[in-house]
Amino acid sequence: MAEHIPEERALTEEERQKYDRAGFIGHQVQKRLLASNILIVNMTGSNTELAKNLILAGANITIVDNEIINERDTDTNFIFTKQLLGQKRGQIAQEELKLINPLVKIDWLQEFPTPDKLIKHNGIVTSTTDFEEMIKYDKLSREINIPYYNLVCCGHYGFMYIGLGSKFTYEREKKVVMQIVFGKKLQEQDRYREFEEVIAHSVPLEExxxxxxxxxxxxxxxxxxxxxxxxxxxxxxxxxxxxxxxxxxxxxxxxxxxxxxxxxxxxxxxxxxxxxxxxxxxxxLYGIDYCPVYSVVGSVASQELIISTSRINEPALNWFCYDSVQSYGQVEVIQDVSSFKVRDLPERKQLVPKE
Missing domain, CATH: 1.10.10 (Arc Repressor Mutant, subunit A)
Incomplete structure (x- = not known):
């Protein structure tokens, strides 16, 4: 199935003022984020942290959650208070997150969308310790070719599964190339930014x-x-x-x-x-969202969603593991990446301005 890459959308003046940091993350990235929509299933602490970061960056989200707010939610989720006990978790999350950034679109669904509606999204995010559920979502994401992420926190430890679908094309910058231009001194060399396109895939979760x-x-x-x-x-x-x-x-x-x-x-x-x-x-602490951990996992996940949505820069693969006891995290790439197809993009070559 075709890849789901959001078309770039021009910024309104209000958005331009809101996202003036676009010069930092890149204007092309910002334009694609504004046209994107990420499906987030279950507003756990990890997924709420992720959602907050995505909407602050300008991405639109769709929440799928029909659970009722309980005391565990108020203990582990920064947007739910004791006064909200018994109310719909997805609805409250939608209302509270909208206050953070009114410019983005936040939808709330009580049921998982059908495949024909699912393909309108640019990523699927879940938060479950149930591997049968993870595998089900992973297979679905590969069938419709949409990146899939699952965030799990267990006390002091956090995990993120990263699935890029059956085919994933992205652009990355090559190392800076120094070229000597005839007639110029060595210290006056022109510097260029060069890019390449990578066609990647990720192995199934079960593998x-x-x-x-x-x-x-x-x-x-x-x-x-x-x-x-x-x-x-x-x-x-x-x-x-x-x-x-x-x-x-x-x-x-x-x-x-x-x-x-x-x-x-x-x-x-x-x-x-x-x-x-x-x-x-x-x-x-199996399955308990611990704030210092889910804040890290949710932040890393939001960075990866921005990369996979914009298709700019190299995404992580397979698993991200975080140990808060040692304050250490790393991506575990289990698959062989040598099969990825790479081609140069000479038309994207850019001269780096001299200081």
Whole structure:
């Protein structure tokens, strides 16, 4: 299916004053954002942070959420207060976010749109720990060729899955090329910005989870196993329904043991006490949006949505993992990117003005 790239739209005078930072993110990026629409499913803390950043940048959003605001929402979401308990979460999110930037369009749906309406969007964002749901959305996004993101926070740890659809074309800048112009001194060389087009794709979510990955580095020694813990927990009914707000030591021990088993299978040795404590901490806060974490994950996600919507600059691939304990995050590219097609864009060559 064809790619869904928003057409550039000229700024009104009011928008020009509002988004005067367009010189920073690029006028072409800004024009495409104004014509874009991102579908956000469920207004969790992570997705609300993402939505706030997108509308401040000028993107339009569509909220899909028919849940009722409960006390967990007021504990983990910055736009919901105790006075809003019992009201429609999606409707309140629409009203509150509109106050942040009245210039953008914010729609609210109580049901997920049909495919014919879905293709009018430039990205799909969900927030769930249910891998069956993630895989369902990932397959759908690949069928209609729309980027898909899933944001998950579990206490001190955050994850973002990044799927670019079946085909994704973007433009990136090549390294600055120094050219010696005849008759000029070396220090007076002309400098050029050169660009290239990349036709990329991302492997299916299931493939990233079944990949025979050999963890390495300080982050992956803990966080990647937590990601696999989530996947494994989905296969055990009592853990799939595990509620961190209702502590259960027996289930917590069983959940923690999954992490230990995964670690031992991958490394041939037992997890250290520190790693085992990380697995237990992850299980204890499984699925809980923690503000310092979702603010980071939501911010990174908004940057990636801006890139994938504008098709300017290189997007992240596969997984972003964040460990707030170590204040460290990284993108885990699991697939082989050598198959991406690249061609030069000589018509985009630009002379860099001398200072």
């Amino acid at each position: 990233t989870l079944n990949y025979n990955y050999k963890p390495q580095g300080m982050l992956i020694n803990t966080i990647y196993y937590c990601l696999l813990m989530m996947k494994k927990a989905q296969e055990i009914p009592e853990l799939k329904a595990y509620d961190p707000y209702q502590p259960n030591d027996e289930l917590l021990d069983k959940f923690t043991q999954i992490g230990k088993d995964i670690y031992k299978a991958a490394n041939g040795k037992d997890a250290t006490e520190e790693q085992a404590n990380t697995f237990r901490d992850f299980a204890r």
